[in-house]
Each structure stands twice: as C-alpha cells, then as structure tokens.
Amino acid sequence: MYWNSKDISVFVEQKEFVDTAVIPLLLIDGQASKLKQNASSAEFLMALTAFIENQFKGRVILMPPVSYTTKTNRQQLGQEWDEMLKEAGFKHLFFVSSDMGWVNEESALNVIYTPSIPLENMDRKLRQSVLDDQLRQIIPVFAKRWASTT
Amino acid sequence: MSNNRVSRRQFLNYTLTGVGGFMAAGMLMPMVRFAIDPVLQKAGGGDFIPTGKKVSDITEVPERVDFAFEQVDAWYTSEVTSTAWVYKNGDKIIALSPVCKHLGCTVNWAGSPDHPDQFFCPCHGGRYEKSGKNIPKTPPLGPLDEFEVREKDGLLEIGKTRPNTLV
Numbered sequence: 001m002y003w004n005s006k007d008i009s010v011f012v013e014q015k016e017f018v019d020t021a022v023i024p025l026l027l028i029d030g031q032a033s034k035l036k037q038n039a040s041s042a043e044f045l046m047a048l049t050a051f052i053e054n055q056f057k058g059r060v061i062l063m064p065p066v067s068y069t070t071k072t073n074r075q076q077l078g079q080e081w082d083e084m085l086k087e088a089g090f091k092h093l094f095f096v097s098s099d100m101g102w103v104n105e106e107s108a109l110n111v112i113y114t115p116s117i118p119l120e121n122m123d124r125k126l127r128q129s130v131l132d133d134q135l136r137q138i139i140p141v142f143a144k145r146w147a148s149t150t
Numbered sequence: 151m152s153n154n155r156v157s158r159r160q161f162l163n164y165t166l167t168g169v170g171g172f173m174a175a176g177m178l179m180p181m182v183r184f185a186i187d188p189v190l191q192k193a194g195g196g197d198f199i200p201t202g203k204k205v206s207d208i209t210e211v212p213e214r215v216d217f218a219f220e221q222v223d224a225w226y227t228s229e230v231t232s233t234a235w236v237y238k239n240g241d242k243i244i245a246l247s248p249v250c251k252h253l254g255c256t257v258n259w260a261g262s263p264d265h266p267d268q269f270f271c272p273c274h275g276g277r278y279e280k281s282g283k284n285i286p287k288t289p290p291l292g293p294l295d296e297f298e299v300r301e302k303d304g305l306l307e308i309g310k311t312r313p314n315t316l317v
Contacts (some may be wrong), residue, residue: 010253014253016255017252017253017273017274019287045208054256055189055255055256056255056256056273057253057254057255057270057273058253058254058258058271058273059253059255059273059274083313124218124229124231128216128231141270142272143272
C-alpha cells in the first residue's frame, strides 16, 4: 500500500496485518558529474520499491522516498525516522537504498542495500525481468525478518 | 392540371402534416433508440490480451505468465504489467490471478518450502490449493480469482477475471 489517505485508513483499521513500512533512502548528489548517475539510481530505487509494494501489498506501506544530501548525518536521519515510524505503530521497518554509505555505517537500521542498475536503456520486458530478479533476492530478506520477530 | 388546383386550405393542411410529422419523428427517434439500446450493444468479452506464451508449452505445473496492457486513467495512459499463474488441467488451460484474497499481496506457487504444491502468500502465510481453493485456517477467506483464457494462433490470450469456477 502507499502513503495515501485511503491506504492509511486500512492501516489504522488492520494494524494486526499491516505492520511494515518500506522506506526508500535516496541520496541526492548535486555534483554536475554525478547528476545523471544519481537520477538513474533514484529511478531504479523507485521502480524496485514499487515492485516490493506490489508483491507485499497487504502487509507493507511504501513511504515516500526520504531524500538527503551528501552532507546529511545518516545516523541521525535514520534514527529519527526509525523512532517516528515505530511510534506510528509500525513493527517492522525496511530501509532500502542503493547508497553504499549505509553499508559502511554501523547502524541498527539494517538498511537493505541493492546495487543500482541503470534501467533507462532497457525495454519493458528486460526491465521487468531485471526487477523481478532483484525482488526475488529481497523476498527472503523480508520473510526472514518477519519470521524472526513474530 | 389546372382543374386539379390545390386550394389554400389543402396546401396548409399538407404542409402542417408534413412539418408535424417531422417534428414527431424527431422527438420519437431518440426515444426509440434509447429503448432498444441494450439490444444494439456489442457483445462483451472482446478484451483479450495476447501473451507471448505458447499453449503447447504450458504444463501441469503452474507457471508465471506476464502480460501487459494499456490502462487509461482519465487522460493518462499507462502500460500496466500483470501476471497470471497458468497451468493445464487435463486439456483445459487454467489461469489464476496472483492476487491474494486477504489483503491483495502477490501469491507464489510453491512459495513455501513446507508446502511445495500450494500457492503461498508471503505476507501473512495464506495458502491455496492448486485449484485456487483457499486452505482453511489460513487468513484468506475466498479462492483465487480466475482469468478467462483462449487460444489464438497457438498463443495464449488472457481476458477478464471472474470468480473461481473450479472450486
């Protein structure tokens, strides 16, 4: 489900079933040399998280992407979101990012890192199968974390 | 000719009947058209979407078949990709919708190692038999929907969803 009023009203009523938030973490890097690559990886991340949403529609809410700059303090940003969403009633938080910075960071967020794949030159079929492959790798991560805490 | 003269009264009568007739027809025609409209509607069920799947390649084991169609949302047209689980039951082709009847997740065939011959929904552990029948004591309350299918030039075409007819 998405972060819109209709889906949120389902969330409020069905908290027992809808208990997970997926948060895309998006680094916006304004350096001229990195603009294009940056936009491409944002495109990939948005497409991938939409796929995740489609797969787990009945249990997850896909949040609007959290964008930050190179100067942002990742640790603090993550912590704020983590606290806020847990307060809102989400039991599981899945942060997804293709920014390597999260991997190096020792954080309790457990960011799921996916290397960015440039989708812009692919036709629809190829794009679909590339995203499917990525999704198939992510499904077990979700299943495992859900299983470990319920 | 001249002894068959049309009197002024006759002329007016003719004209009035003529014009009146046209006016009456103008009013009645749309009404009749509306009244018989249901009969003139084209028969539905023409919306079959071709998939790239050869019918001869379909086996007894459910397999994912993707198909894309254009969805028009007011003025905005987008291409939507949808999926079906397709298998053969004897000679009959069955295409089931992958949308879980619980809260709308996508179900996978043999998605759970413990139940290799069932559809499995990873969200809340819902399970369905191969026919799409929901397994009691799992969250879903109804069977998976079914797609209308037909064969054209050896390729599978998928139509609208309808409630499951196998269960």
